[in-house]
Amino acid sequence: MEINWYPGHMAKARRLLIDQLGRVDVVIELCDARLPDSSRNPELVRLARGKKHILLLNKADLAEPNATHGWLQAFRAQGLTAAPYSATAGRPKEILELIGGAAREAVERAAARGMKKIVRCMVVGVPNVGKSTLINRLYGGGIARTGDRPGVTRANQWVNIGPYLQLMDSPGLMWPKLDDQTAARRLCYIGSVKDAVVDLPMLTICLLEDLAAVKPEAVRERFRVEDPSLRGVELLDAVCRGRGFLLKGAQSDYDRCCAVVLDEFRAGKCGRITLEKPPAPAREEDQEKA
Ligand SMILES: Nc1nc2c(ncn2[C@@H]2O[C@H](COP(=O)(O)OP(=O)(O)OP(=O)(O)O)[C@@H](O)[C@H]2O)c(=O)[nH]1
Ligand SMILES: [Mg+2]
Structure with missing residues (x-):
């Protein structure tokens, strides 16, 4: 993506x-x-x-x-x-x-x-x-x-x-070229990039996987997924089943699922979450050596 x-x-x-x-x-x-x-x-x-x-x-x-x-x-x-x-x-x-x-x-x-x-x-x-x-x-x-x-x-x-x-x-400024695609993806999660320019199912899977890595209970409880270690489309399907986003014939309703997952994350409904860990503070001995 x-x-x-x-x-x-x-x-x-x-x-x-x-x-x-x-x-x-x-x-x-x-x-x-x-x-x-x-x-x-x-x-x-x-x-x-x-x-x-x-x-x-x-x-x-x-x-x-x-x-x-x-x-x-x-x-x-x-x-x-x-x-x-x-x-x-x-x-x-x-x-x-x-x-x-x-x-x-x-x-x-x-x-x-x-x-x-x-x-x-x-x-x-x-x-x-x-x-x-x-x-x-x-x-x-x-x-x-x-x-x-x-x-x-x-x-x-x-x-x-x-x-x-x-x-x-001032108007928000993006990078003229997003070399760092991990950062780019994360900027999509927080609504800094227009949803219309991204593949929403792919983005939603990435967000769910990132959430599961940082706060698995949010995926378990908010999105009713028993096993947050699922990956890819299996994880998206599990959210569809858990939250009842199903079409006729019990097929997953990905459009609805993506819209809800992104909206709920952006609105803070998964609880307070920081997706990027702060760098470890420099130890005194390291500073002395430097
Ligand atoms: N929860 C929460 N929402 C905020 C906060 N600050 C802004 N928002 C919401 O974030 C959204 C974007 O806010 P804006 O002030 O329009 O953002 P902006 O940086 O001016 O955006 P652009 O003009 O598009 O670059 C709005 O829905 C705000 O209500 C905050 O501190 N906490
Ligand atoms: Mg503004």
Whole structure:
């Protein structure tokens, strides 16, 4: 299953984002806390280089808390300012404090010249990670369009959060070419790639297998599969039987099964799950040797 999705609007969005980069003080990068590795676009990471940079592990309400803690430690060990967040429910104050910390020097420099600095932040990340939801949370209303599908935001949008803070919403950016197909597949699970460009039965089988590896009880209980170690189409058939997704003649209804499995995973109905394990913390002896 080869996955590639880079619609024309993204190439344009990338150019417009680069155009605006010179104007911003802080880049707020959102990744998905369920996939802290695969949902970070290396190109956005590169663009943020040299800027004050905040990494939010968004949708933390859907991720497994110990894994989120492990990932935060790993990112902080790399010198990144990283925090977990839930853009649908989190307190705006937490983010405003992070922005305040990141912009402090620039604000103080302006103050030394008798000026009040307007802090400009760019919110970036892969599609569907919650960028516009975060902006709405900080704004306190529905100023930016949101939706549970990729490609909702099509152009940069500046939003004023009071007189001294401006946030720029941006369209989600994928990689121009998805070399890492494991990451690509995982991005499909979280709805960062359009379902229409993938083979849904194959994707659903991969998701069920990945879920079974990380949290077999979710597959057993939610999808009523007695043996989560089943593979391939046998696993999909077991879900169809378990959940009663059957057509006439007791044939599996794969269309319904795929739609339900993907929807339920995306909505967090399988419980809090992180699909990528955090890297093991470096041991002190190893650090001393290095
Ligand atoms: N559970 C949960 N859902 C969230 C969170 N943040 C956003 N969402 C949901 O995720 C979906 C996508 O949110 P958007 O804000 O539109 O995502 P986006 O990054 O702006 O997406 P594009 O504009 O398509 O790139 C929406 O259904 C949001 O309600 C969160 O922290 N937790
Ligand atoms: Mg958006």
